[in-house]
Each structure stands twice: as structure tokens, then as C-alpha cells.
Amino acid sequence: MTRAIDCLVNVDFADRDMPEWMVRVKEDYFKGGDSFFKSPEMSELLQDMDAHGVERAILMANVGAPESRAISYAEARPDRFALAVGGFNLLRPMKALGKLESFVRDHNVACANVGPSFWGDGMYPPSDAVYYPLYTKCCELELPLCMNTGIPGPPLPAEPQNPIHLDRVCIRFPELKLCMIHGADPWWDTAIRLMIKYRNLRLMTSAWSPKYLPESLLHYMRTRGKDRIMFASDYPVLSMERCLGEAAGLDLPDEVRDGWLYGNATAFFFGGK
Numbered sequence: 001m002t003r004a005i006d007c008l009v010n011v012d013f014a015d016r017d018m019p020e021w022m023v024r025v026k027e028d029y030f031k032g033g034d035s036f037f038k039s040p041e042m043s044e045l046l047q048d049m050d051a052h053g054v055e056r057a058i059l060m061a062n063v064g065a066p067e068s069r070a071i072s073y074a075e076a077r078p079d080r081f082a083l084a085v086g087g088f089n090l091l092r093p094m095k096a097l098g099k100l101e102s103f104v105r106d107h108n109v110a111c112a113n114v115g116p117s118f119w120g121d122g123m124y125p126p127s128d129a130v131y132y133p134l135y136t137k138c139c140e141l142e143l144p145l146c147m148n149t150g151i152p153g154p155p156l157p158a159e160p161q162n163p164i165h166l167d168r169v170c171i172r173f174p175e176l177k178l179c180m181i182h183g184a185d186p187w188w189d190t191a192i193r194l195m196i197k198y199r200n201l202r203l204m205t206s207a208w209s210p211k212y213l214p215e216s217l218l219h220y221m222r223t224r225g226k227d228r229i230m231f232a233s234d235y236p237v238l239s240m241e242r243c244l245g246e247a248a249g250l251d252l253p254d255e256v257r258d259g260w261l262y263g264n265a266t267a268f269f270f271g272g273k
Helices: 020-029 044-050 069-076 093-106 129-143 163-172 188-197 215-222 240-248 254-270
Strands: 004-009 054-062 081-086 109-114 143-150 178-181 201-204
Touching: 004 240, 004 254, 044 054, 044 069, 044 240, 054 069, 054 109, 054 254, 069 081, 081 093, 081 163, 093 109, 093 129, 109 129, 109 254, 129 143, 129 163, 163 178, 163 188, 188 201, 215 254, 240 254
Parallel strands: 004 054, 054 081, 081 109, 109 143, 143 178, 178 201
Antiparallel strands: none
16 A cells, blocks of 8 residues: 655644635635535544555644644644644744744644745735744754745735745755645746755645646656655545545656655655654
């Protein structure tokens, strides 16, 4: 059976009120049904993971929510779950960084997350100095940072998620372990060129059905980018069954597929463990 690490999993959709833009992405973009907004019990999620060879999952958490389904799962099964923490108000950096440092100290955290289109009314691209305290703190904590790139599915401003903004970030912060998430559509070639240029930059295929990944990315995975691309489903937006089934059908050498699905995330998020 294929082994995998699912680097982006949501477990609390049904536990909170969804903003209108999330409803729109469900209905207009993904044409999702009732299963789109669900909160699985831990046993259900583990059963799904075991059925599809997913050894670990990184669960989305919020720095402002000290109790959540994701936190409880990660505490109960640290061998299977780690956390990706987001929800930062970077306009109040000292408070935000204090919360991040406390969260990392108290929980099993694999990475921090931020979506430039999803906060601050989409006014702040990653090259803006408002992010610099976060970059510095992640470097100090040796904590990977994941940032949304590409035009978002929800009706939100897209320009701040153009990956070209990461060019200056990688120049200023070569110590930062940085990953583009949710692909980079329609700027795939820009993202690939940046990964060729910067050793600290990665890309995650979260929220992308593997059969729709562009040939330019698959070519990069087969050649210069064997260690740069990581797998995620964005469950329950896309199911593990669908994503891993489609991943098995892609024209990739076995060692490239294993790196994408498992090895690259092990090295990037878990230090090779």
C-alpha cells in the first residue's frame, strides 16, 4: 500500500459557523455536498487514514482557540497527528507572536500557516514588512511556515497570493523554511522558478485534485524538484480516497511519488523522523 503524510486536514468545519466566502467556495467552486462541512470523530479519521496508507496528518488549528477538536486529537495521538497553527493578527505583532510562542511550547506543532488573501482584507502581500516579525519568530523557533499561493477559490483578493511576492521574502530570510500551499494556479511556472532559485522553498498540492495538476509541475517533480513538492488533501474539501487514488495513477516514477506523498514532508516538517 502507498504510504503518505497528509499535510493539511480540517477537522472542525462543523464545529463553527462558516463565513459566507467559505459557503461560496463550497457551492460555486468545489460543488461540494453535505460532507464538505463536517467534523470527523478521531476514530473515523484514523479509520480513513489507515484505509489509505496515511501514517500522519497535520491538522489545522487556530492560535486563538486554546481548546479544539484538532488540539484534542493531537494530544491523544501525537504519533498520528500534529498541528498547523494560524489565525494571527499581524497588525498587532507582539501579541500575535506571544500567542504563537506559547502555542508551540504547549502543543505538537508542525508549522505555522497564513493566507495573505484571508486576513487584513487582502491588503498585505508576503513581501510587506507586516510579516517580518512572524518570519523572524519562525526562524527563531525553527518552525516551518506555510503560506497560501495562487488565486483563492473564495471570492477574495487574489493578488497578494502571487508567489512572486515570496522572492523578496526568500532573499531576506534564507533561514526560513517556507512552503507555498494550495498550489500556485495560475502562476505555476513562477512558483517552480522560485523553487529552483531558493533552496528553502517548497510547494504543497493541498486542495488540488492530483489529476488536475499541470504537466509543468509533474515534470519538475520528475527532474529538479524531486525533494520539493509535498502532498495534502485539504480534507474534507477533497477526500483522501480521491486524492491518493488519483496520485497512484499519475505518470511518476515510484521514488518520486513516494517523495511527494511521504518522504519530502517527513524531512521538511518532522526532521526526517
